[in-house]
Amino acid sequence: MLxxxxxxSLVIWLPIFAGIGVLATxxxxxxxxxxxxxxxxxxxxxxxxxxLYTRFDPLMSAMQFVEYSPWIERFNIHYHLGVDGFAMPLIxxxxxTTPLVVIAGWQVISKRVSQYxxxxxVMSGIVNGVFSSLDAILFYVxxxxxxxxxxxxxxxxxxxxxxxxxxxxxxxxxxxxxxxxVAFVYLYMIxxxxxxxxxxxxxPLPLTxxxxxxxxxxxxxxxxxxxxxxxxxxxxxxxxxxxxxSVVLAAILLKLGGxxxxxxxxxxxxxxxxxFSGMMIALSLIAVVYIGLxxxxxxxxxxLIAYSSVAHMGFVTLGFFLFNAxxxxxxxxxxxxxxxxxxAMFLCVGVLYDRLHSxxxxxxxxxxxxxxxxxxxxxxxxxxxxxxxxxxGFVGExxxxxxxxxxxxxxxxLAATTLITGASYTLWMYKRVVFGAVANPAxxxxxxxxxxxxxxxxxxxxxxxxxxxxxxxxxxxxxTTVDDLLAHIAxxxx
Amino acid sequence: MNFVPPDFSPAYPEIFLLVMVCVVLLADxxxxxxxxxxxxxxxxxxxxxxxxxxxxxSVPEVVHTFSGMFVDDAMADILKMLVYVTVSTVLVxxxxxIAARGMFSGEFFSLAxxxxxxxxxxxxxxxxxxxYLGLELLSLSQYAMVALRRDxxxxxxxxxxxxxxxxxxxxxxxxxxxxxxxxxxxxxxxxxxxxxxxxTINHAVLVVGLVFIVAGISFKLSAAPFxxxxxxxxxxxxxxVVLFIGSAPKFAAFGFVMRLLxxxxxxMVADWxxxxxxxxxxxxxxxxxxxxxxxxxxxxxxxxxxxxxxxMLLGIIGADENGYSSSMFYILVYVLMxxxxxxxxxxxxxxGFEAEKLDDFKGLNRRNPWYAFITLLLMFSMAGIPPTxxxxxxxxxxxxxxxxxxxxLAVVAVLFSLIGAFYYLRIVKLMYFDEPETDAPILPQSDxxxxxxxxxxxxxxxxxxxxxxxxxxxxxxxxxI
Numbered sequence: 001m002l003x004x005x006x007x008x009s010l011v012i013w014l015p016i017f018a019g020i021g022v023l024a025t026x027x028x029x030x031x032x033x034x035x036x037x038x039x040x041x042x043x044x045x046x047x048x049x050x051x052l053y054t055r056f057d058p059l060m061s062a063m064q065f066v067e068y069s070p071w072i073e074r075f076n077i078h079y080h081l082g083v084d085g086f087a088m089p090l091i092x093x094x095x096x097t098t099p100l101v102v103i104a105g106w107q108v109i110s111k112r113v114s115q116y117x118x119x120x121x122v123m124s125g126i127v128n129g130v131f132s133s134l135d136a137i138l139f140y141v142x143x144x145x146x147x148x149x150x151x152x153x154x155x156x157x158x159x160x161x162x163x164x165x166x167x168x169x170x171x172x173x174x175x176x177x178x179x180x181x182v183a184f185v186y187l188y189m190i191x192x193x194x195x196x197x198x199x200x201x202x203x204p205l206p207l208t209x210x211x212x213x214x215x216x217x218x219x220x221x222x223x224x225x226x227x228x229x230x231x232x233x234x235x236x237x238x239x240x241x242x243x244x245x246s247v248v249l250a251a252i253l254l255k256l257g258g259x260x261x262x263x264x265x266x267x268x269x270x271x272x273x274x275x276f277s278g279m280m281i282a283l284s285l286i287a288v289v290y291i292g293l294x295x296x297x298x299x300x301x302x303x304l305i306a307y308s309s310v311a312h313m314g315f316v317t318l319g320f321f322l323f324n325a326x327x328x329x330x331x332x333x334x335x336x337x338x339x340x341x342x343x344a345m346f347l348c349v350g351v352l353y354d355r356l357h358s359x360x361x362x363x364x365x366x367x368x369x370x371x372x373x374x375x376x377x378x379x380x381x382x383x384x385x386x387x388x389x390x391x392x393g394f395v396g397e398x399x400x401x402x403x404x405x406x407x408x409x410x411x412x413x414l415a416a417t418t419l420i421t422g423a424s425y426t427l428w429m430y431k432r433v434v435f436g437a438v439a440n441p442a443x444x445x446x447x448x449x450x451x452x453x454x455x456x457x458x459x460x461x462x463x464x465x466x467x468x469x470x471x472x473x474x475x476x477x478x479x480t481t482v483d484d485l486l487a488h489i490a491x492x493x494x
Numbered sequence: 495m496n497f498v499p500p501d502f503s504p505a506y507p508e509i510f511l512l513v514m515v516c517v518v519l520l521a522d523x524x525x526x527x528x529x530x531x532x533x534x535x536x537x538x539x540x541x542x543x544x545x546x547x548x549x550x551x552s553v554p555e556v557v558h559t560f561s562g563m564f565v566d567d568a569m570a571d572i573l574k575m576l577v578y579v580t581v582s583t584v585l586v587x588x589x590x591x592i593a594a595r596g597m598f599s600g601e602f603f604s605l606a607x608x609x610x611x612x613x614x615x616x617x618x619x620x621x622x623x624x625x626y627l628g629l630e631l632l633s634l635s636q637y638a639m640v641a642l643r644r645d646x647x648x649x650x651x652x653x654x655x656x657x658x659x660x661x662x663x664x665x666x667x668x669x670x671x672x673x674x675x676x677x678x679x680x681x682x683x684x685x686x687x688x689x690x691x692x693x694t695i696n697h698a699v700l701v702v703g704l705v706f707i708v709a710g711i712s713f714k715l716s717a718a719p720f721x722x723x724x725x726x727x728x729x730x731x732x733x734x735v736v737l738f739i740g741s742a743p744k745f746a747a748f749g750f751v752m753r754l755l756x757x758x759x760x761x762m763v764a765d766w767x768x769x770x771x772x773x774x775x776x777x778x779x780x781x782x783x784x785x786x787x788x789x790x791x792x793x794x795x796x797x798x799x800x801x802x803x804x805x806m807l808l809g810i811i812g813a814d815e816n817g818y819s820s821s822m823f824y825i826l827v828y829v830l831m832x833x834x835x836x837x838x839x840x841x842x843x844x845x846g847f848e849a850e851k852l853d854d855f856k857g858l859n860r861r862n863p864w865y866a867f868i869t870l871l872l873m874f875s876m877a878g879i880p881p882t883x884x885x886x887x888x889x890x891x892x893x894x895x896x897x898x899x900x901x902x903l904a905v906v907a908v909l910f911s912l913i914g915a916f917y918y919l920r921i922v923k924l925m926y927f928d929e930p931e932t933d934a935p936i937l938p939q940s941d942x943x944x945x946x947x948x949x950x951x952x953x954x955x956x957x958x959x960x961x962x963x964x965x966x967x968x969x970x971x972x973x974x975i
Contacts, residue, residue, distance in 0.1 A: 026863075072886070074964040075893070115863070137889070141880035148874060151919075155927040156859075163927050167919055174879075174915055178908035185893050186901070 007052060008065050008081040011091060012129045015045040015098065019121030022114050031113040035106055038117035042099040045124060049095040052088050058477045061484045063134060063198070064088075071138070075188070077195050080134040085481030086262045086332060087131040089474055090255055093339045094131070096463075097251050098124040100456050101244040104347055107452070108243065108354050109157065116157060120244060123149040127252055131259060136184040136195040139263075140177070143256065147173055150245065150253065158240040165233075165240035172233040176220035180264075183216035187268070201267045204493050207275070214272035217265045224257030227317055228287040231310045238306035239359070243350030246302065250309050250342035255335050258316045262328075262485070266320065270489040273321070280321040285414045287314030292421035296428070301349045301359045304429055305342060308385060311418060312338045312397075318415060319400040323489060326403035328482045329475055334396025336474060337384075337467055341393050344381040344460040348374070351453055352433070356442055361432050365439025370446040375434050377449075377457040382430040384464045386423040392467035501559045504566030507547045507574065508614050514540035515607045522600020530598050534589065537603040541582045541610070548574050554973060558620060562682050565620035568973030569752065572966060573617045573745045573822075580742040580829055581610050586945055587837040588734035590938065594845040595732060597642055605642075606738060609635035613746035619753055622671045622681040629667070629714070632746060633660050636739055640731040652730025659723045663713030670706025673699055674759075683758040690761040701765055707754060708769045715747050716796075717803045718776040725784075728796035729850075733843065736792060737836035740799060741829045748825045751810060756818065756975070763813050770807050771903065777804025778910040785917045791852050794917060795835060798876060801914055802828050805891055808907060812894025815971050820890030822967040827875070827887040830956075834872045834949040838865065841938050841946060855921055857930025865936060866925045868950030875953045877918040878911055883956040883963075890964070 018041025025034040056064060063082030071079040083091065101120050109116045126149070129142035147170055155166035188195055191203050205213070223230045234254075238246050266273050273280075288311050295307035312334065319331025351374060352367070353359055368375035384391035387398075397418065404412035438444050449457070467474060502509065514536065522533045548571055556567040585606065592598045608631060615628030637660065641653035675681055677699040678689035689695060713720040728736050755766050781801025788794035806828065809821030842849035842858075849855075859866040875882035888911060895903045938946070956963055 071959075072961045072964065074961060074968060075889070112859075115859075141885065144880045144885070148870075148879065151922075152926055155923060163923055166927070167916070167923065170919060171912065171916060175912050178912055179905070181889070182892065182896070182901075182904050182908055185889065185896050185904070188893065189896055 006067050007048070008067055008083065008128075008132045011045065011049045011052070011095065012081075012125050012132065014048055014125070015041060015121045015128070016125035018042070018044070019118040019125065022121060023118035025114045028111065028113055031110070034114035034117050035102070038102045038121055039099065041121050042102045042124065045121075046095040046099055049092055049128075052083065053092055053477070056083075056088055056477055058085065059480055061480050065132075066134075071135075075137070075195065076193050077137045078135050079138060080196060081132045082134045083132050085478030086259065088477060089332065089336055090259055091128050091131045093255070093336050094124060094127050094252050097248060097339065097343060100343070100347075100459065101247050103452060103456055104247065104350065105242070105244045108350075112156065116153070116244075119149040119153050120248065123153075123248065127256070130256055134197050136187070136197055136200070139197065140181055140184060144174075144177055146253065146256070150249065153245040153248075154237060154241045157242040158245070160240075161236070162240040165236040168233045169237040172223050172230070176223040176230075179216040180220035183213045186213065197263065197268075200264075201488065203268070205269065205271075207271055207494060210269040210272035210493070211275065214265060214269045214276060217260065217269070218276075221257040221260035221265065222283075224260065225254060225313050225317060226257065226310060227283050227314070228291060228310065231287070231291070234310060235303045235306040238309075238346075239300060239302045243346060243353065246346040246350070247343040250305075250346055251339040254309065254313055255339065258313070258320070258331070258335050261317065261320050267485060267488050269493075271492055271494055273489065274323070277321040277323065281318060281411060284314045284318035284321070285411065287311055288318065288415055288418050289421070292418055292425065295425040296421065298425075299361055301352075301361055301429060301433070302346070303359075304361075304425060305345045305349065305385075308345075308422065308425060309338065309342050311422065312342070315397055315400045315415065315418075318411070319403060322400075322403045322407050322411075323486065324403050324406055325482050325486060326399050326406070328485065329478060330396050330399030330403055332478055332482075333392070333399060333467075333471060333474060337392035337396045337464070340460055340463045340467070341381060341384045341391075344377075344457065344464065345385055347456060347460070348378045348381060351449055355446055361429055363440070364433040364443060365436045366434075366443055367446065368434045369438050370443060371448040373454065374449045374457075377454075377461060378430065378434060380461055381457075381464065382426045384468070386426045387419055390465070390468045392464045392471070395468060395471045500561070501557075503551055504557050504559050504618070505564055506551050507544045508611060508618070510547050511540055511544055511607060511611050511614065514543065515604050515611065518600060518604045518607060522604070526600050530600070533600040533603045534585065534598070537585060537607055538582060540607060541578045541585075545575060545578050548578070556974065558684075562684060563621035563624045564618055566618060569970040570618045570749070570974075572970040573749050574614050576826065576829070577610060577613050577617070577742045577745050580745070580833065581606060581738070583833055583837075583945060583949070584734070584738050584741060586941060587737060587833070587840055590942060591840040591843060592732070592734050595643065597732065597734070602639070602642060602734075605635045605639050609639070609738070610742065613743060616746045616753075617749035620683045620757075622675070622683070622686075625750065625753060626664075626668065626671070628746070629750070630664065632743060633664065636735075636743070639735045639738065640727060642735065643732055646730075646732075648730040649732060652727045656723050656727045659713070663710050663720065666706045666713070667710030670703045670708075670710060673703030673706065677703065683753060686758050687760060690759060700759075700762060704759060704762060704765055705769065707759075708766060708773070711747070711751055711754065712773050714750065715744075715803045715807075716800055717773045717807060718780040718800055719773075721777065721780065721800045724800060725793045725796040728792045728799075729790055733792065733836060733840050733848070733850075737833070737840070740795070740832050740836065744803075744825050744829055748806075748822060752818065752974075755810070767811055767813060767898075770811050771900070774804045774807040774811060775903070775906060777801060777807070778907060779804075782910045782914045782917075785914070788917075789852055790850055791839060791855070791921075792850055794852065795832075798914070798917070799828075799832070801910065802876075805888065805907065805911075808891040808903065809894045811900070811903070812891070812898045814894075814897070815968070815975060816897065817891075817894035818975070819964070819967040819971040820887075820894045822970060823890055823964055824887040826963060826967065827883050827956075830949065830952060831872050831875050831884065834868065834946060834953065835876070837942070837946045837949060838869050838872070841865065841936060841942065844934065847934075852921065852924060853931065855924045856928040858925040860930050861933065862936050864947070868947060869925060870922055871950045871953045873918040873921050875957070877915040879915070881957045882953050883960055884953075885957070886960040886964070
């Protein structure tokens with residue numbers, strides 16, 4: 001608590017109420033007001049989240065900043081919030097991304113500005129709610145609610161095929177989460193009437209129910225991550241979403257899936273997680289290797305980055321199911337780093353798209369001649385996406401590969417192929433878009449990025465480099481949590 | 495032999511309403527031509543009076559009167575209160591709509607009040623005959639309301655279908671009741687319970703009777719496979735009447751199920767549980783699948799109602815206090831959403847134009863963002879997406895079936911609700927993603943505007959704080975069983 005304020009409630013509800021305020025500005029006559037209000041709200045949301053880091057006790061293994069009050073007594077549901085070393089960095093990542101998205105949409109979005117900005121702010125608060133809920137139903141409410149703003153963002157401001165993409169996104173995610181709800185209710189019955197996630201962690205369970213619950217959770221989280229083979233909604237959603245939508249989708253919403261594994265699957269059904277670990281590792285490696293190859297042949301820049309997201313998230317799930325400290329830590333680092341890098345990549349594509357209204361690689365060429373500053377930033381992010389040492393992309397992948405070596409050399413070998421495929425698809429795309437002679441008259445007309453765009457990209461560049469060179473501020477807050485989780489998983493619940 | 499007059503006090507609300515219906519009829523006779531709103535005001539006043547009387551005469555314990563034919567308990571009082579509020583809301587929403595279609599007359603209001611009286615009698619019945627009387631009073635009034643627009647072919651067709659199938663269902667019900675009477679020798683629900691629990695009764699005869707009773711009930715609930723009337727009636731009848739049929743009578747139907755199955759034949763729970771499972775699964779399946787193919791929004795909502803009734807039955811299948819109260823909560827939430835949705839359809843209709851096609855919702859966000867937002871809340875609530883109240887309705891019935899041990903049924907239910915989400919999403923898509931086809935302004939009366947906003951926001955507010963409604967339902971069931 002800071003000055004006795006309920007910090008977690010603030011990081012949830014401040015953006016939501018700011019979003020409602022932005023919505024209330026109404027039509028596009030008040031667009032400037034809506035923009036400034038949204039910026040103020042999102043920056044305030046970030047500032048209020050900073051004490052979560054500064055006042056976080058990295059040595060404490062219990063939940064921190066806990067808030068607990070009854071909510072729905074009929075089902076013994078509580079408004080129970082708290083964060084540990086997994087949730088806190090993700091909340092910060094989310095609060096960090098929101099202002100960038102608001103700034104990125106500053107000029108580009110000219111229709112229904114208040115609704116656009118409002119949707120992002122509301123979503124930011126909802127996602128903070130997902131990361132800090134310690135009650136299963138509270139979690140579920142935030143989890144599902146986060147679909148609504150993203151559905152509207154894709155559907156209203158998206159590209160030509162937006163309706164298909166939006167509905168596919170919604171239904172896919174809903175399928176997984178409904179079975180998760182059944183699992184929650186089932187756990188509620190077994191635990192004698194509790195929806196507390198922390199109670200579930202301690203609940204002994206025989207193997208068969210564990211397996212069923214694991215499958216229900218897996219559907220919810222695998223769709224969200226997304227893991228191969230339920231990733232097909234992601235390229236569609238990314239391609240059709242407006243730039244801001246893609247950024248939030250890649251940087252934040254995919255992390256919900258990863259977080260779900262850490263908060264639910266691993267601690268609640270540890271034996272089933274061990275039981276399925278071979279399958280999970282196989283699926284992760286397919287994502288890393290096969291989806292990496294799929295990315296190589298994409299002609300659409302956004303699709304390419306979407307597939308590269310799937311491949312990178314493959315490292316996250318791989319790290320989770322290796323069951324060692326490096327694996328978990330590497331996966332967490334990879335999640336945060338992917339948040340920065342994929343966000344930045346989508347913003348770079350957005351910069352080009354705003355000018356030329358095309359995402360096709362073939363429509364570009366020689367951009368560096370006309371947009372040198374942009375080309376420099378894009379270069380940095382492309383390198384980070386390829387996992388160049390010194391950028392954050394390297395740290396996560398490297399730690400996970402190290403963890404894999406400990407378990408099985410061939411896991412590590414297959415995972416390490418990403419260093420080749422990742423570099424190939426990213427840098428090849430970069431080469432075709434940025435280098436060479438000016439391809440066509442449209443490129444000839446391009447203007448370099450303006451101050452607003454430089455600001456966003458510079459902030460992200462600082463984050464990518466900072467984390468790449470000195471990752472310990474991130475890793476040290478999660479040591480205790482990682483050790484606790486591993487010790488917890490090691491104890492059988494049978 | 496002295497005549498001892500029965501205790502009238504538990505039936506004061508019914509008596510008051512009966513008197514008021516007569517007053518409405520007389521007033522309409524006197525002023526109907528020049529001042530049609532007199533009937534409207536009197537009807538609203540009658541409902542307000544009923545609220546006050548029910549509140550004043552409510553007692554915590556269960557009271558029987560009229561030689562055990564009539565019962566007054568907490569569940570009856572709460573259900574009746576909900577009926578009054580619902581009917582009153584229906585009348586407000588309908589006002590502009592029926593006025594523009596020449597139906598703003600004493601007949602509409604007196605029929606609505608007669609139907610309300612029927613519902614109250616059903617809710618308070620503790621005798622098969624009382625139950626049947628209430629049901630017929632409700633049904634006959636509804637048939638007449640559907641046919642109120644004599645010149646409309648669609649409405650007439652709908653009314654005839656409704657009447658013929660409704661009469662058939664009543665026949666089923668009566669036949670089932672007669673079997674039970676034959677087996678137990680009584681029509682009084684409390685005596686039927688005792689007789690069945692006695693265990694000397696021929697089980698086969700009772701089961702045959704039960705089958706017919708369940709068939710009759712599922713017709714009234716519009717649960718599959720006895721749902722055929724619902725899509726046609728919803729499509730053909732004037733929207734105001736559909737709103738009426740689709741909302742308050744569901745409370746009465748819930749009361750009906752509770753009195754017949756739970757109170758009357760509670761000892762045969764194992765028998766009717768299996769039947770209700772079939773009904774629930776079929777309703778969820780047919781309702782959700784058929785709704786996808788509809789282009790008429792009223793027809794689509796009819797199928798959606800069928801699927802919601804399937805969900806509601808899940809709670810009854812749970813067959814304990816928790817289960818019944820979760821069903822009651824489901825009905826309450828369902829009525830709240832239905833009121834808002836049909837209210838919105840009437841809001842979009844105007845003189846000479848019926849907003850009946852799904853496409854009439856196109857671009858609503860452009861035309862009026864606020865109403866689009868209200869409809870968005872209602873649709874997400876129907877689909878059971880938080881933070882709207884719909885999710886808690888689903889959660890409670892799921893909890894009920896899981897606690898009864900039917901894991902597969904819960905999984906089937908959520909899969910169908912996923913299919914259901916698709917067609918609710920389609921409305922959101924039409925409102926937000928598409929361009930409007932018309933730019934006709936939406937100019938409702940201010941009370942309708944306020945009420946529909948409150949209705950939509952209630953879906954959100956109860957989604958954030960559902961405890962009070964859940965506690966109300968739990969209280970109603972606990973006090974009465």
